[in-house]
Amino acid sequence: MPEIAKVAVLISGRGSNMAALLYAAKAENCPFEVVLVASNDPQAPGLKLAEAEGIDTFAHPHKGLSRNEHDQIMHEVIVTAGADYVALAGYMRILSNEFVRQWQDHMLNIHPSLLPKYKGLDTYQRALDAGDSHAGCSVHLVTPELDDGPVLAQTEVAILPGDTADILADRVLIAEHQLYAPTLAKYVAREADPDWILEQVRTRALALAETHERPSFGTPGWRVGSEKTGKYFAYFSRRHFGETGTSVFVKTSGLDEQSALLDADPDLYFTPKFYGKSGWIAIRLDTGHTDWDHVGDWLEKSWRMVAPKRLTKMMDIAAEF
Ligand code: GAR
Numbered sequence: 001m002p003e004i005a006k007v008a009v010l011i012s013g014r015g016s017n018m019a020a021l022l023y024a025a026k027a028e029n030c031p032f033e034v035v036l037v038a039s040n041d042p043q044a045p046g047l048k049l050a051e052a053e054g055i056d057t058f059a060h061p062h063k064g065l066s067r068n069e070h071d072q073i074m075h076e077v078i079v080t081a082g083a084d085y086v087a088l089a090g091y092m093r094i095l096s097n098e099f100v101r102q103w104q105d106h107m108l109n110i111h112p113s114l115l116p117k118y119k120g121l122d123t124y125q126r127a128l129d130a131g132d133s134h135a136g137c138s139v140h141l142v143t144p145e146l147d148d149g150p151v152l153a154q155t156e157v158a159i160l161p162g163d164t165a166d167i168l169a170d171r172v173l174i175a176e177h178q179l180y181a182p183t184l185a186k187y188v189a190r191e192a193d194p195d196w197i198l199e200q201v202r203t204r205a206l207a208l209a210e211t212h213e214r215p216s217f218g219t220p221g222w223r224v225g226s227e228k229t230g231k232y233f234a235y236f237s238r239r240h241f242g243e244t245g246t247s248v249f250v251k252t253s254g255l256d257e258q259s260a261l262l263d264a265d266p267d268l269y270f271t272p273k274f275y276g277k278s279g280w281i282a283i284r285l286d287t288g289h290t291d292w293d294h295v296g297d298w299l300e301k302s303w304r305m306v307a308p309k310r311l312t313k314m315m316d317i318a319a320e321f
Helices: 016-024 045-052 067-080 097-102 123-129 165-192 194-206 255-264 292-306 309-320
Strands: 005-011 032-039 057-059 085-088 107-111 134-141 151-158 211-213 221-224 231-238 246-251 280-284
Touching (some): 005 016, 005 045, 005 165, 016 165, 032 045, 107 165, 123 134, 151 165, 194 221, 221 292
Antiparallel strands (some): 221 231
16 A cells, blocks of 8 residues: 655645645545645745644745745755655745756646646736636646646636626635645556556666567566567566565666665565566565656666667767767
């Protein structure tokens, strides 16, 4: 069973979306919990609510600090809180590229428009001025460009005759509160979905030179070399080979390295029952906080173990540039 995802919520004001996340997290089977509410404004009303609900809070004004300095302070607090995800909820600060990079694919935002329409501010008035039939809200992944990342979900909100920006904002807010938690829940749960995990491994394995996929004992495996003489460098295991959970098997340099890894991180590595004696190691992929770069590095290392010399030489030369 994967752990519950830990979420830090960043706010700048009222914090009603934060509250919606907080209360959604109390429902049975919600796959996330809120471990921190942080703000760039110590006066943000949402902080008081979070505190009253027993959530750790943190505030640090951005005045007098560079964007990078302030973001770094927030980053450290979020990491210390043990958060795997950041949910922006009315956090009215443009984030530094560094911060966005640090939380890439793990930071979501809610925005009061049907993106890609009306990025930035005044979204309601702009929808009214344009004569749109609908306004709405979007939850998206955060990328360096403002309000630009991949949209995960949207809700349309009808515009009524006589709507003002304020009236419309109130109605869009109701939709926001309904949209954010389920979207976040679905997003964090994908890291426990074996199909999604397989796709992550597959993409990285097939990105290596001269590789192909071939099932082995009914589970996907990846080989380097020709269809005829290729050698396996990774196997995917979804409760295969008598294992539980989802993992990938890669080749170590031998039993010494295998046991060093087991000592160093027994939560991440285990000995695959079927292949263990030949120095393969299993890496758990369903912990909910897989470091995919690390998995990518392992696949390459394993690929190198069995790839023909001409290919590894090619890689070494390429790496020099
Ligand atoms: C929400 O409407 C949110 O969509 C918006 O600020 C409000 C915050 O309210 N966010 C943005 O405009 C971000 N570009 P809240 O503090 O009550 O959640």
